[in-house]
Structure formats: C-alpha cells, structure tokens
Amino acid sequence: MHAHYFFGYGSLVNQRTHSYPDGRKARLQGWRRVWRGTPLAPQAFLSVHRTGTGAIDGLVAAVPGQDWEALDRRETGYRRHALRDDIYHDLHAEAQVQVYAVPPADQHAQDASPILLSYIDVVVQGFLTQYGEDGAAAFFDSTDGWARPVIDDRAAPRYPRHQTLSAAERALVDRHLAALPVTLTPPD
Template sequence: MHQQYFFGYGSLVNQRTHSYPEGRPARLKGWRRMWCHTEASDQVFLSAHPVTGGTIDGLIAQVPGQDWHALDHRETGYLRQPVTDQLDHDHPAQPHVQVYAIPRDRHLSETGGHILLSYLDVVVQGFLQTYGPDGVAGFFDSTDGWDRVVLDDRAAPRYPRHQQLTPSETALVNGYLDRLPVRVRRTD
C-alpha cells in the first residue's frame, strides 16, 4: 500500500507550523496559486487551481497513519484532489499525493477580503527556509490576487500558527509588498 502524502503550497511549506513527517520540496505542474476570498471570512486564503503551463513549488509530507482527519480539520473549506501524477519530487517511494484547493464556485470576488500579514509572513518564511531567496521570488511570481488590502496584524497576530520573523525575514516580506499593488493597513 502506498503512503498518503499532501502537497502544501502555502503555510504548510513552513514546517514550523506542523509536525507532519518527511517534508520534502516538490513542484506541482499545471497549477497556480491565488488568494481566494470566500464567504467563510473577510480574510483571504491561499488556494491553487489548475492552469495550463503553470507550476508551483511547495512541500510534500506524510499523512501520519494515513489518517486525513487532523489535516482536513486544519484545511476546513478546502477540498482534496489527487495530484500524484502532476508532481516532481525526490521521494523514492512514490507516495500517493493530494492537494487542498478551494473550489472555484466558493470564490466570492477577485479583490475582496484582506490578506493577514501574519499569515503571509509564515508562508514567506517557509519558502525562504525550504527554497531560499529564489523560492520566495517564485512564490510571489506564481501567486495571483495581490490587488487587495494586507492587514498588518504583526503587533497582535490573528493567524493561529503565526511565527516570529527575524529582522531580515521581515525586511524581505516588506520589500516584496512595496513592489505589489497591495494596500497595507494597520489593525486597530
């Protein structure tokens, strides 16, 4: 029986946010990342969707005991899809892999909602740790939906798995935000 793995392309790339074993870099072919606004919250979430010619870097990791329950709970609002044949990775066992994505019929708008900066910080930190500066650039380049508000909640993080960034990590995130069409707004 094949081991069950997931492909993470956002906060799951940051291995400080979970304890799933055997995390390995991977590339998903035929997909692209996007910020997704749903009726669940004014906060937008990263999702992924199939697209011709797209690729996104991320991380595969084992689902302990092949029990998806805890991960399904963490990824509430997303649906799992098999992507084993669309992945490049170096895992010798060739596990079965699924990705979480928010179905297109649950998207509310292309520009509504806000990105929590504490969430974005976690994602960028994960890409920096896993792929280095080029991986961070790749994350920003392969993600759509930046034309919205970024809520600066660093002083009182709202993202439940927030992480402390180093000054250089903070400067890296801020530098990318300065180049994007986002509007940064501080929380009250």
C-alpha cells in the first residue's frame, strides 16, 4: 500500500498551521512559487508553476488514511497534482506525493490582487523554522508575482491561520519586502 503525502511550499511549511504527521524537508525541481489572483478571494493565493528550471524547498507531510477531504477544504481554490520524478525527499519509494496549485482557468488574466502581510509572515516563519535565514531568503528569491500591493494587516490579521511572529521574524520579513517591488498599504 502506498503512503500519501502532500508537498507544502507556503503556509503548509509552517507546521504550526496544521497537524499532519511525518513532516520532512523536500525539494521540488523545475518549479517556482507565484502569487496568483483568483475570483475566489480578494487577496492573492500563493501557488506554484512548472518552469523546467530552478527548484523550491518545502515540506512533505503524511495524509493519514488517504483522507484528503480536510486538506482539500483547507486548500479551497487549489487543485491537487501528482508529483513524479521532480520531487526529492527522504521518504520510502512507495510514497505518493501531491502538490496543490491554482488552476490556470481560475486565475485572473490581469492580476493586481493584493497579498496579506499576515500570510507572508506565516510562510516565512515556517521557512525560518525549517530552513533558517537562508531558506527564508530563498523563499523570496524563488517566488514570482511580487509586483503588487501588500496589505499590512499585522495589527488585525486577516489570514485565517495567522501566527504571532517575534520581533526578529517581523524584521526579517520587512527587510526582504523592502527589496521587492511591493507597495505596503494599510487595510481598508
């Protein structure tokens, strides 16, 4: 029997946001992250797209009993895709890994959907925990679609799985955002 796992590349890297077991570092070869707008929400979703070059780090974790229903609900707006030769991990050979991505048909053609800062905070906190400061820097470098507004919602987080960051974690996020073509905006 095959064991089923997901590959998390954003908020699922932050194990404080879920209770899926057997979390392990993994790398997805030939893909990049990208911020995508979708009609399902006013804010951008973090997704992935195949590029053929580069790689992104993340986390694989088990889906006990192949019960994808709860994870599918959490990842509303995404579709699961089976990964084959482009995923690298230390799991046994029978492990079947899937990744969530926003389908092209569900993406805005002209996209300027804002990103929630509380969402970025959760993702970066996960990368800091799993991969350290170099891993957090790699998250920013391996993600496309930054040329858009970022809503500073830290005082009243809108992201449903928001986490409290330390002052050092917030400073690291702010330093990386300052180097990107984002516009920090107050909440409406």
